[in-house]
Amino acid sequence: MSQLAHASRDVLSEGGALASQLDAFVPRPAQLRLTAAIAEAFDQRDVLLAEAGTGTGKTYAYLVPALLSGLKTIISTGTRALQDQLYHRDLPRVRAALGVGHSSALLKGRANYLCRYRLQQARGEPRFSSPEQVAQFQRILAWSGRTKYGDMAELEALPEDSPLYPMVTSTVDNCLGTECPFWDDCFVVQARQRAQAADVVVVNHHLLLADLALKQEGFGEILPGAQAFVIDEAHQLPELAANFFGEGFGMRPWQELARDCLAESRSVAGAQAALQEPAAALEQTLRDLRVAMDGLPPRGTQWRALTVPQVRDGFDAAMSTLVQLRDALAGVREASPGLDACHARAMEAVSRLSRWLGDDAPMLDFDTDPDEAPPPAEVLWYELTPRGFRCQRTPMDVSGPLREHRQRSMAAWVFTSATLTVDGGFEHISQRLGLDDPVSLLQPSPFDWAQQALCYLPTDLPDPAARGFGTALIRALTPVLEASHGRAFLLFASHRALREAAEALRDAPWPLFVQGEAPRATLLQRFRESGNGVLLGSASFREGVDVVGDALSVVVIDKLPFAAPDDPVFEARLDAIRRDGGNPFRDEQLPQAVIALKQGVGRLIRSETDRGVLVLCDPRLLSRGYGRIFLDSLPPFRRTRSLTDVQAFFAPQWPVDGPASVPAPASPQPVVRLQPTDDFPTSLF
Incomplete structure (x- = not known):
């Protein structure tokens, strides 16, 4: 040593x-x-x-x-x-x-630091959509005069999704670098210098x-x-x-480009007249393209998107308006560092869109015979948001x-x-x-899992894909929540299942805290303070829910967290494994799901004094051969299928060697190399 x-x-x-x-x-x-x-x-x-x-x-x-x-x-x-x-x-x-x-230093990406130049530009912008935004901007102005580090996290009252963020912070694209009049006072530069010396x-x-x-x-x-x-x-x-390691572009950054062009042009004679029309055309074209994409699935491959004529026409129109804006900027870019930066951003936007649309770009076509098509090095895909879209080129490996x-x-x-x-x-x-x-x-975790926790696998639940699973789930959970007096975290595989469960529990005697109804930090704080609340979350809540003590005494996981089949990158990765002679389920779907399950289970016991019940509601844990891999990857819980054991766990007379009708392994089991069988389907859905 x-x-x-x-x-x-x-x-x-x-x-x-x-x-x-x-x-x-x-x-x-x-x-x-x-x-x-x-x-x-x-x-x-x-x-x-x-x-x-x-x-x-x-x-x-x-x-x-x-x-x-x-x-x-x-x-x-x-x-x-x-x-x-x-x-x-x-x-x-x-x-x-x-x-x-x-010495030590804290360093974040530049979008986390106030940009003095963009703050100055925003002061003359009529872009605030509500009195609340005006008030928030005034708070930013006041804070900018006293902050030492310019870290936007200091503004606790500013929501993380506030539209003011891109107006007062910089990106790699819009940063003016040494041409910026505030370079000597730049918070990003100062943070970098502290990090270099630390x-x-x-x-x-x-x-x-x-x-x-x-x-x-x-x-x-x-x-x-x-x-x-x-x-x-x-x-x-x-x-x-x-x-x-990939490359992307999106609707919002291009909208910001159009608006930044007009903001920069106000101080340059003749620039506004040259840029007004192409900037407005770009914004309108982006809105039209987003409407054309409404009929597409929320996520999908580039190939699938471009087979829709209106979508293909929309991207072609976006390319045309980007080129017009780029060319208009070329004539005025030397007038100011800001316009020069906008010109560089427009050139990059044209290049990225061209690479995403180009005939020579590696495209994933799921209708092509896998034995005839060469394996793609990357996946081209899109994702829709309520008011925008993002397109991405993602490497396979x-x-x-x-x-x-x-x-x-x-x-x-x-x-x-x-x-x-x-x-x-x-x-x-x-x-x-x-x-x-x-x-x-x-x-392994040093906690005494056999004494601090119990793993409950309810009986009589149908297959998760069966009609009525959600209703049966709530029926099975109700007596558990009654025994624990709420104090539970319910983790769902989909937003739809979360919404249905929240609706079914609206009349329950415990306060509900539902993902999406308030900011994450606010939900967690209210849940902690409630003492008997029920928190409902989806996949993004598998990590970061750190509640120590009695406020969280039950963790419920509705289904094994296999990745969604609509993820184009994941689908392409599975296809590549299949091409190479591997088994997609064994080599990718199962390991990823095991790690995701472990993340959710980790929310239950957070200290030596915590006690709680883990409820795993997916009957495939016991009915399928791969279920043992999940169970053996978890801490050494006591396991039971008896509701009486759960009720006894929360009762004062819970014995030291409490009941468990399904014993847990005393020590981690050896890794078993599984061969492809019917238990390992290539598709779970």
Whole structure:
């Protein structure tokens, strides 16, 4: 064991620096093993893949060796919220306990920082659609005069989806760079400078991947100097990487381009007359195109979209108006840095649309015989939103680029999460991350699952695809909710199922908190404070619902979370596996669903004192051969099919060795290599 590993273990051991400095800190054997493995990876500049179950304390396990090593370390988290928590809460605690003076910096993508230039431009804009927006803009103005870092997260009262964000922040496309009159006071530039000088830099996956993909988020100068990377919530990385190593365009950015052209033209004589007509034509063409796309499925391939004549005509019209705007900007672009930037954006828009529409672009045609068509390197697809659309070119496999960037860095890489393995094995995530032979470590959750939790599999539920499943589900859940007095989180595979359940529970005696009826943070806060509420969410709520204590005592999962069949990228990935002679269900659908289920299950027990019941309502867990893979991938719950056991769990007389009619395995089961059978259909729907 290296000196760094010994030192890291000492800090986290009983009587160590953290135990003596932090009142709530409790030494954990799993945490000691994890921090030693991370320290060894740092010391050897190695690659470590580590699953650390809920309660292991992985944050401290990587912060301690990061600070003790003296290496320039980049820590990447899954979300901005986790990024803020890590930087503002966890990192200062560990640094103070260690008594080290290492500098640290928080760095986000440029769209998270106030842009002084765009704020000035917006002051003259008649684009506010309501008095509320006017009031919000005034708050931004007042805050802009006193903020030190320009981080938009400081504006807690501003909704995350506020239309004011793109008006007062910059993007790679519309940033003026050194030509900006506010360059010397730019918050992005200042954040970058702090990160360059810091020993530990906290980022999020979006920013990390944007830089790896050379998307120029203002972070490119920092990555080459890093000696160690810690990727927390690493299970998210492959899907996010596919977006960043691809290329896209959308309706809203092009609308903003048209409006920015007019805003910039106001200060240049003759420019407004030249740009007014093509800018207006672009906005109208985009609206017409969105109407033409109304008959399409919410998500689909480029090939399917362009088979609709009105849609094809709409994209051709968009190309024509973009070219007109580009050419009009060419005549005035030298008049100001802002118009020059708009011209560059218009040129890029034309190029991206041309590549998406071009005959030489790799297209996925599902009606072509798989044996005759070459495997596509990328998928061209679209997605509709209520008032817009987005089009994307997504690579089929990102393991190659991820491997290339990692090897080029010559740094230590630690990939960690609570949900990486499938039935105890790392093969699936290793392949997707491009890890050929990583050191791996599996540390199960240290919680006493047999005493703290119970897994209930209700009887008499029909197949999830059967008519009446939703009604039967509510009928089975009602006595569980009565026993727990609410205090439940219901997780649904679809928004439709969520809405139907919410309607069925409207007259229940517990307050309901339904995804979509209030901002996420507001819902969670109200749920915590209610004491007996019922929270209903869909797939996006599998992560980030962190409710400690009695307020969340039941987690219900309606169906096994197999990916939706309408995802064109996922469908293309399955097709590629089939072409290569693999089994799409075994090699992709099943592993992805297992990891997603583990994420949802992880919402139940968040501390050593939590108690709760997990309700798994999908009868395929017991009726299909693959159900065992799901169950063996979960913590060692006691399992039961008896409602009486659930009622007893919430009763004061619950015995120490409580009942369970379906025993859970005492230890993780070995990985079983499954062969294709009828239990592994190529399609679940």
